[in-house]
Amino acid sequence: MTGWTADRIPDQHGRIAVVTGANSGLGLVTATELARHGAHVVLAVRNTDAGEEAARRIGGDVEVRELDLASLGSVRAFAAGLAADHPAIDLLVNNAGVVLLGPRRTSVDGFELQLGTNMLGHFALTGLLLDKLAAAREARVVNLSSITHKNAHLDFDDLMFERNYRAAPAYGRSKLATTIFGVELDRRLRAAGSPIVSTLAHPGLTHTNLTPRAWEHRGRFGQLIAWVGLLATQSVEQGALPQLRAATEPGLRGGQFFGPSVLWETRGPVTDARLSREAADPSVGKQLWAAAEELTGISYL
Template sequence: MTDWTTADIPSLSGKTVVVTGATGGLGYETALALAGAGAFVILTGRNDAKGLRAIERICAQFPNALIAYEHLDLASLPSVADFAQRFAASNEQIDLLVNNAGVMALPERQQTEDGFEMQLGTNYLGHYALTARLLPQLRRAKDARVVNLSSLAHRTGAINFDDLQSKRSYRPWPAYCQSKLAMLMFSLELQRRSDAAGWGVRSVAAHPGYARTDLIPNGPGADGLSWRVGQLLQPLISQSAAEGALPTLFAATSAAAEPGGYYGPNWFYELKGPPVPAKIMPRAKDFASSAKLWDVSATLTGVSFDEIAAAA
């Protein structure tokens, strides 16, 4: 497993895949590899022009790729609902959902269209609602998987139920860490709920380590001393977006990826390297907090897994 690469991805012919945030970075590399393995891949993003360019780039590398682009803004619950409705109208099932899209450590507090703090809303709540709305299509597939992108940042994260939207006190990094802890808790809780209710969905989480993507250069402090020091060390401690996508691809395609598993790079502090089981902090395993977060998320988004499952 420590030498796992994209060459180990099995044939995905006949599989339908959705990758969020797939117009660049980790999402693009994930979509590229899955398309190369024969899956029908639907790339989603907020920037339609970037989406079309991503399609062109993939087709240039894989002329016979089965790919499409759909607009999806995870910071808008109406956009999530609209995408899910369009998807259901033309696709009977979904074999793999990769919840990859995200924003990182925004310098100033911003809100989504629905009034959520932008990082929590985009990175987590939008994906929670999307996964719930696609549950009927996931259940129709054999061994459907949901892969949720967390981060090393989850290790210092905490779910602040008293100020979940960071209205009283906003700090960029704690808000980001909270959103990534929420994604890992969601992934583990989704597996528990799937097992209990018989949904037949395999939920797996992954993180890219320190991958060189636009998230970091576009984040806060790009001109600060710590950022400049990080740039000097980057060749030693980081990896490319393509390498950073390997844990996601392992979680998405390998028969060895366990339900409820979490995968990341194998090098020091899980910063880079081939995929291996990753460290999960105790907070992410807190059953009571995870159940509470699930219920709070259903209330905030107005989307209930149980109601959708019952109506399917």
């Protein structure tokens, strides 16, 4: 395939990069490329044994730290430890995610697990690290979206999906919330005159341990995507390119969103991706932000 490749990543020496979920899949590829280009990479992982194995595979200047995004206590402890050891953070890649099958499950804090992990945990983490990001010269936050966000809708009367729960729509809602968070973060950073840049990316349909689950039980649309996926699914190395571009390309403006360019953004060279109407709606962004502040107890911007 042609287009943007990891070879275009500029020198990352002297930069501190935090990648959540860095022990496998997209996170592992992202951490590997950042380290290969000279960054000091923090592998923020729930399973530190898996993180240490990933660190051995990556080589370079990496460290492993425990982070369970499904626990606000863990998020606070991680952020405090990281802040104590690093005066500034140049890059935060909010990559980690969970996809569920079967019955509804909740996080340590009682959130629907997919929303709690994929969006609320990252919302809290970003807020707790914001001062350290602001201390860097050209800091950037990348949030990982999904094409599933395009067919999702947030119900603010039932944000935790306690009524008529279905795992796959709940995943779509969690990725819509993550996308809205990244867009609203950009709005608020700009309004505050912050030098931090918020960007977004999605991997299309990529061979990871999460992708097949995201389309389970989605009716005819999900079956269509599954059949398309047999032809369209791309390697994890290709799938990681949108977030690597969002993380490293010089001169990006806040709010830029990258994804694959072929077959309804399922695969192919990296290009500008399209937000759903709901994801781009400032009123929805404001409402979700207020809900996230209340749920996590963390207010910023």
